[in-house]
Amino acid sequence: MPAHCPVCAQTYEPEPGFYYGAMYISFGFAVAVFALVGVVLYYLAGDPPLWAYIVSVAVVTLLTTPLVYRYSRALMLYLFGGVSYAPRGARPANPRSTDR
Template sequence: MDQPTTAIPSTALALLALRCPHCHTGKLFNHPALSFSFMEMPADCPVCHRTYEPEPGFYYGAMYISSGFSTGILLAIGFLLYFFANDPPVWVYVTTVAVAVLAVTPLLFRYSRAVMLYGFGGTRFDPRFLTH
């Protein structure tokens, strides 16, 4: 697995690029989001060797973050259908939300874990990685 050689200076951009919160260089996931192994994470960063799981069961909290993302999707689709599709039957709401959430499940999984790691992992960016 090839790694980028320079750190991403912005924490927000590093989170969006799914990079290590310590060095902003190492990838958080081993495979692309559109593969059957989209959940596979290395145990630690391949660049700075910071652990990606600070404690056992750390990512259980990511389920709450993923639930929040899913709720946001539900609300957005609900408002869009209500105002632009003239309040269709309930089955249209349910089907549209279910299909949308299933379609973005790999992204929900990855970004909820990344937000959990960045927000609660106890690791902050080390600017020394910008010079390497």
Template sequence: MAGNKSLVVSILEAKCPRCREGEMFQYSPFNLAKFSKMHDTCPNCHQKYEVEPGFFIGAMYISYAMSVGLLLTIGLVLYHLFDDPELWVYLVTVSTVVVLLLPFMFRYSRVLYLYWFGGVHYQQKDTTLKQ
């Protein structure tokens, strides 16, 4: 059943878009020194992740959208639930949350960009036995 993962589960687990089994990143997002290290190819199906030179530069747009959404969400929560605190509270809160979520936003912007714009299509494993 591992070869039949759903699209959402594969994205959340940062798996290869072609086989949905191979890891895209070499290290855990909690390894702050190496969270950005990607495999060049899928360890399972050998799909090349960077489909052209500089491909992941476009992931910055997804990262930017995530950052803006995060900024707006934090701003609205602080404004409505904490009765519009002083400016320094906004700055410290937003800065802290962005720094804490940076490894996840970096990784998922790349994962989403590869899934949406990489031109890589899922190839389901053939589980039937051929004789």
């Protein structure tokens, strides 16, 4: 992972250990995945045996791990890193911008 964004020069790690808080966000995502898979299995599969729940949750968790990792870090950066999104073509609100 690069240290800075190539477009806006935003640093990806504002301080050492910044992304430790992203573990809590990814935990929330994991709980949501567990609950969603459990509800879907209960209603669509007619309450299968316990092993079906365990296997299904494990497979879905392994498949969604890269997305959960990426989005938990992005959410942490947006919520607590002071980053705001600027669509393409808009002037960045970055005071370190060199195009002034």
